[in-house]
Amino acid sequence: MTLPHDPDEAECLQRARAGDAAAFDRLVALHRRRLHTHCYRMLGSPFDADDALQETLLAAWRGLASFEHRSALGAWLYRIATNVCLRLIAQRPRRITSPDHAPPLLSTAELGEPVMGPVWLEPLPDGEWAGVDDEDPSATLQRREHVALAFVAALQHLPGTQRAVLLLREVLEYSAAEAAELLDTSVASVNSALQRAQKTVKERTPASSQATELQRIGEQGLDGLLCRFVSAWESRDITAMVSLLAEDARFTMPPLPSWFDGRRFVERFFAERVFRTPWRLQPLRGNGQPGFACYIQQAGDDRFRPGGVVLLRLREGLIVSIDSFIDPAVCRRFGVADELL
Template sequence: MHPDTASDPAAAQAEYLQRARAGDTAAFDRLVAPHRRPLHTHCYRMLGSPFDADDALQETLLAAWRGLAGFESRSALGTWLYRIATHVCLRLMAQRPRRITSADHGPPLLSTAELGEPVAGPVWLEPLPDAEWAATAAEDPAAALQRREHVALAFVAALQHLPGNQRAVLLLREVLEYSAAEAAELLGTSVASVNSALQRAQKKVRERIPAAQALPPPGRQDGFDGLLARFVAAWEQRDIAAMSRLLAEDARFTMPPLPSWFSGRPMVLAFFAERVFQTPWRLQPLHGNGHQGFACYMQQPGEDHFSPGGVVLLRLHQGEPLIESIDSFIDPAVCRRFGMPDQLS
């Protein structure tokens, strides 16, 4: 029997569940397919890395396959999967270092002469391509805005400063919108503990995300499209005067896994003039974490092609078309994650 999932999804799930319990791996894949992307995004928020989220999702689905006989359908399949995923992430968090941003690592540099050596290992907060989390169909603008807020770099970075239980509670209650009783059951704790953890988590997140940074600007807004075009022109033409007109006074430039970063328009411009603009570049648009950004390709001396130089995501000023933050991720693995080819003619 092949149920019509469009006309009767409940019957389809029951059929796939029955077949999966009998050992049909294809039926299991069909059963969990609608949950893969949201589960991966949940793991990303918990862990701060799409690569760690890959591991967590794989472990979650393996545990679900092995434990399918014990799923009694008393809760929704998605809830059961989120329970497994959350506990997998909590265990992985206990085994791996916390993901950090450049500001967490140390103060900004006051000179561009030495940028330091890359800090290797699973240390840095890493971006998530929009193609891996964004809705595949049209959705309500308010819902879309909330989804972007809940995957924005500032939000995910703030989460990494929370203890595991607070991180899990905040995501279950505020992002996935489970009740306190449901979250308590998912985590195997009490409602009082959930409510207490939520209050502490909310306070810490508010402290780390100033109101002006809480939401990334909408994908298209008057003035911002022109700003992005001018940003590309300034970078590719290595025009420091044009770049100066695009940056907010408190602009910053980060570049993990290099520990160095720059704060304030004068130092960001010095870095562009003295280091970045010494090399020809080409930029192509991309999107990650709900932010507008660019795949940046650089041309090394003596070469006739451009090679991946990094993934850049921008945080734009809420009130006027200016750039507040340029977060450049120069890890080759991140470039590949965003689909950057090895060479650009």
């Protein structure tokens, strides 16, 4: 994956090496978003990715003298970012999803206490990774596949080096030799790690990617499904909601450890807990998936307050997963308003 040099890159590099911070910012500006997304895939949290990106850029600023301009700047930055992420992976617990934590609940009576700390896989707003509007549709589809929640969740089950190899080879499209150079290892080691990583990810991701499912249902079909979903939730129509769910639908809600598996239990959770109070939903997108900012109106309050961010996963025109993130920090990340009238 060797990109041509920007004609202004050499001048910016020279000025940055002389201590010009503005020149350095211009030098790395085109790489920031992709580096952040790479760190997000590696670490499973946009907040951890923020830390990794900051550390990457600081290391790049300090190490400009070691960068040889005959090599690609992007590859050099990815090398730094990947090594930063590998170090963080060794220091922090891996990010998990609700099924990784405990079995599903069979009753809605007690949902448990929130499990706080850097534990849960967290979503990434589309505005932080999406490409430009005129991007080739096939490229957009591939980028969606590589940021979907299920894919990022599967990556977290890989050892750090396998994560890095799979992303460098299959997402960033570096050759085995290039990946080996970036990771200071052999081509044989890269190929072996890639085979093991592919097997694990295949076992833990749906047979049909979310990007493919969204393409299959089409824009009009998706709009209709989402409108019915909003109507069912806001009107607290349990029959309408259940009609949208696949038989094996699930509902998760980190940092609460509780989750429900199967349409019958998701139906019970909506009927016995969720629909006890009024809600308002506003559309948003994260991880290349449709979703909503969900606002709840508690008793005695005339306003709707943030209750969480929900992302939907679809299969064959039905909802197979409702992933609800009720951490206030996630709501703020998605720009959820503090209140609605």
